[in-house]
Amino acid sequence: MKDLLWLIPLFPLLGAIVNGLVGNRRGWEHRTTSAVALTGSGLAMLAGFAAIIDWATTLGTHGVHANRLFTWIPAGPGLTADGLLANLTIDFTLRLDALSAVMLFFVTFVGFVIHVYSVGYMHSEGARSYARYFAYLNLFMFAMLTLVLGANLAVLFIGWEGVGLCSYLLIGFYFEKEWCASAGKKAFIVNRIGDFGFLLAIFWAFKVFGTIDFAGMQALIEADPGKYASAATPIALLLFVGAIGKSAQLPLYVWLPDAMAGPTPVSALIHAATMVTAGVYMVARSNFIFALSPTALVVVAVVGGLTAVFAASIGLAQNDIKKVLAYSTVSQLGYMFLAAGAGAFGAGIFHVFTHSFFKACLFLGAGSVIHAVGGEQDMRKMGGLARHLPTTYWTFVVATLALAGIPPLAGFVSKDEILGKVFAAGVGDLNGFGSVYLVLWGLGLAGAFMTAFYMFRAVHMTFHGQFRGGHEAEHHLHESPRSMTAPLVILAAGSVLAGFLGIGKALSFNLDINAFEHFLHPIAPALEVEHAPVLATEWVLILISVAVAVAGILLARRFYFGPEAFRRPKALAERFPTLYATVANKYYVDEAYDRALVRPLAGLARFSWKGIDTVAIDGTLNASAFFTEIAGDLLRFLQTGNVRNYGLLVLAGALAAAAWLLL
Amino acid sequence: MITTTHYLMLSLVLFTLGVIGMVVRRNFITVLMCVELILNAANINFIAFSRQLGELTGQVFAVFVITIAAAEAAIGLGIIVALVRLKQTVNLDQVSVMEG
Numbered sequence: 001m002k003d004l005l006w007l008i009p010l011f012p013l014l015g016a017i018v019n020g021l022v023g024n025r026r027g028w029e030h031r032t033t034s035a036v037a038l039t040g041s042g043l044a045m046l047a048g049f050a051a052i053i054d055w056a057t058t059l060g061t062h063g064v065h066a067n068r069l070f071t072w073i074p075a076g077p078g079l080t081a082d083g084l085l086a087n088l089t090i091d092f093t094l095r096l097d098a099l100s101a102v103m104l105f106f107v108t109f110v111g112f113v114i115h116v117y118s119v120g121y122m123h124s125e126g127a128r129s130y131a132r133y134f135a136y137l138n139l140f141m142f143a144m145l146t147l148v149l150g151a152n153l154a155v156l157f158i159g160w161e162g163v164g165l166c167s168y169l170l171i172g173f174y175f176e177k178e179w180c181a182s183a184g185k186k187a188f189i190v191n192r193i194g195d196f197g198f199l200l201a202i203f204w205a206f207k208v209f210g211t212i213d214f215a216g217m218q219a220l221i222e223a224d225p226g227k228y229a230s231a232a233t234p235i236a237l238l239l240f241v242g243a244i245g246k247s248a249q250l251p252l253y254v255w256l257p258d259a260m261a262g263p264t265p266v267s268a269l270i271h272a273a274t275m276v277t278a279g280v281y282m283v284a285r286s287n288f289i290f291a292l293s294p295t296a297l298v299v300v301a302v303v304g305g306l307t308a309v310f311a312a313s314i315g316l317a318q319n320d321i322k323k324v325l326a327y328s329t330v331s332q333l334g335y336m337f338l339a340a341g342a343g344a345f346g347a348g349i350f351h352v353f354t355h356s357f358f359k360a361c362l363f364l365g366a367g368s369v370i371h372a373v374g375g376e377q378d379m380r381k382m383g384g385l386a387r388h389l390p391t392t393y394w395t396f397v398v399a400t401l402a403l404a405g406i407p408p409l410a411g412f413v414s415k416d417e418i419l420g421k422v423f424a425a426g427v428g429d430l431n432g433f434g435s436v437y438l439v440l441w442g443l444g445l446a447g448a449f450m451t452a453f454y455m456f457r458a459v460h461m462t463f464h465g466q467f468r469g470g471h472e473a474e475h476h477l478h479e480s481p482r483s484m485t486a487p488l489v490i491l492a493a494g495s496v497l498a499g500f501l502g503i504g505k506a507l508s509f510n511l512d513i514n515a516f517e518h519f520l521h522p523i524a525p526a527l528e529v530e531h532a533p534v535l536a537t538e539w540v541l542i543l544i545s546v547a548v549a550v551a552g553i554l555l556a557r558r559f560y561f562g563p564e565a566f567r568r569p570k571a572l573a574e575r576f577p578t579l580y581a582t583v584a585n586k587y588y589v590d591e592a593y594d595r596a597l598v599r600p601l602a603g604l605a606r607f608s609w610k611g612i613d614t615v616a617i618d619g620t621l622n623a624s625a626f627f628t629e630i631a632g633d634l635l636r637f638l639q640t641g642n643v644r645n646y647g648l649l650v651l652a653g654a655l656a657a658a659a660w661l662l663l
Numbered sequence: 664m665i666t667t668t669h670y671l672m673l674s675l676v677l678f679t680l681g682v683i684g685m686v687v688r689r690n691f692i693t694v695l696m697c698v699e700l701i702l703n704a705a706n707i708n709f710i711a712f713s714r715q716l717g718e719l720t721g722q723v724f725a726v727f728v729i730t731i732a733a734a735e736a737a738i739g740l741g742i743i744v745a746l747v748r749l750k751q752t753v754n755l756d757q758v759s760v761m762e763g
Contacts, residue, residue: 641759643694648686 015040020135095151194245247279264367301341308334343527413499452552506538
């Protein structure tokens with residue numbers, strides 16, 4: 001099976017083609033469409049699992065299996081940057097190793113679960129748009145699997161652009177609504193900025209290494225790290241620009257909250273669990289380049305840490321349940337980059353892994369809530385839903401606890417691992433940036449407090465207290481169908497269990513049972529830090545982070561639970577009106593971008609349209625047409641059709657000719 | 664004594680009459696007759712110079728011109744017959760449109 005890796009992305013591609021080109025045209029019944037889509041993603045999952053098992057049993061988990069399909073771009077002989085003549089080619093190669101195995105596992109698994117959920121969530125769509133939805137979703141699976149399995153930067157880039165396209169298509173799924181369509185455009189355009197950096201990184205790497213194959217680049221760097229140290233910084237930074245766009249980090253995070261315009265399962269799959277983590281995956285995949293460049297690492301860490309706190313603080317004052325989760329996703333992605341920036345690539349990927357379970361569960365739970373209240377997303381019009389949606393409630397709470405970082409759930413284990421690694425990088429003075437890492441650790445802790453607060457604020461506002469949506473809506477409240485609750489339960493179980501795969505060293509009293517890190521070590525080794533903190537210090541850190549999470553939960557309970565709910569936050573908002581307005585309006589970042597970039601660019605476009613195109617180009621064309629017409633109008637009078645006029649003209653011409661000859 | 668000049672004067676008068684008639688008259692048949700006048704004015708020129716120069720070339724040309732004039736008259740009258748059948752008129756001002 002491991003030699004048939006190409007089958008894994010092929011299955012969902014076939015599903016997308018069948019549903020998109022045939023099912024959509026013919027308007028197949030829901031049953032047929034979902035059978036095709038579930039077969040596509042289900043077979044991808046089975047093939048993926050089979051490939052992982054085959055690879056692990058034959059090569060061992062430290063092995064790298066490359067599956068070369070064909071030569072994609074034979075560029076011919078050329079000179080590399082250091083003047084060597086090399087035969088430059090790019091192969092279409094898929095690769096299975098520990099890192100792609102992790103991604104393959106949860107992408108196919110979560111992807112399949114969300115396909116199942118979508119069957120219930122989208123059932124009220126018409127036949128054609130139902131087929132369109134599943135075609136896009138399958139196409140996304142194809143692109144994401146290509147991204148995950150790509151053995152070089154170019155194949156990865158195909159998947160990278162493919163998921164961007166599917167993201168655009170699915171955000172704008174309800175394209176009849178203008179704001180949905182423009183949210184899709186925003187996501188696509190903002191991502192383009194990042195992709196530009198990524199492309200430059202690929203070109204630069206090709207120039208420097210003469211190959212963009214991960215294995216090839218790694219071998220070159222391991223042979224002579226000093227030679228490539230200077231080129232590593234720009235390449236790594238440009239790669240990170242790509243990651244900033246795709247993984248919604250400062251300053252390009254603005255598209256992700258708007259991406260919530262898409263259907264909720266899409267938000268769960270693409271904008272929480274899989275696609276947005278592609279940036280983290282790419283950084284971990286090219287860890288050998290980042291490890292060479294202390295500057296790039298600290299930039300990654302700072303951007304990640306700042307994003308984690310910044311997005312979490314916006315999440316404090318959002319009233320749209322999906323927006324809260326969206327900012328939470330941005331914030332958690334920040335944690336993943338913070339880990340990568342501290343050299344703990346494995347810890348970052350581990351958080352990707354656990355996050356995919358609890359954040360997908362939260363989004364699907366939110367989808368179930370939205371489904372129940374008839375499309376309402378404003379939490380101020382919810383409340384008291386726990387009685388009506390018991391399964392959704394319990395799974396949502398479990399996932400929230402995991403995200404807030406309550407032991408022993410998955411989020412606690414992975415987030416604590418990240419904070420521990422960042423603290424260790426600070427104490428151990430990693431690359432001489434020790435104090436920076438210590439500050440980032442503090443920011444991470446503040447972010448953890450805010451995370452616990454805003455998530456429990458969401459739980460209280462949605463599920464506790466009295467229903468605030470009116471009598472009519474209250475009458476319609478109902479638990480979602482089996483196809484929607486079953487995925488919730490599965491993902492909630494994952495949020496509980498996934499953490500046990502990667503229990504950190506301190507948590508297990510130096511037992512060294514961190515299976516996840518051992519698994520990833522051959523591909524994405526963590527940077528060694530000197531003077532690792534002693535066990536007692538680490539336990540103090542763990543207790544601090546748990547205490548912070550509990551404090552956030554208690555504060556949320558005090559603010560939003562019980563008979564006095566909403567009184568204190570209202571009082572606070574009235575006392576600091578400017579501060580509240582700033583946070584609730586997302587620090588006016590969208591408005592600032594609008595003023596600084598969007599409007600000038602729109603003005604330029606308007607000028608090109610009205611000024612250059614309409615006036616200059618069309619004007620020239622119309623003017624020449626006008627003069628030709630005038631000339632024709634005037635000459636028309638000569639062509640009277642009257643024979644005697646012609647005779648007179650002939651006579652005049654003859655006389656003129658004679659005069660010219662004689663005079 | 665009738666000199667070449669006299670012939671040329673006659674030719675000039677006939678030519679002018681022909682041209683003026685061709686331009687001012689509306690009747691197709693008259694116009695055709697004016698064309699005959701113009702051609703024959705040219706013929707008189709040919710003959711006059713042939714006699715003065717003692718060469719036959721001019722007379723040969725005159726025969727050719729008469730032939731052409733005959734052909735022209737045949738075609739012109741044919742057109743007139745067709746025109747009368749189509750429009751019941753020989754007035755040139757009423758046939759300025761190219762259609763039908």
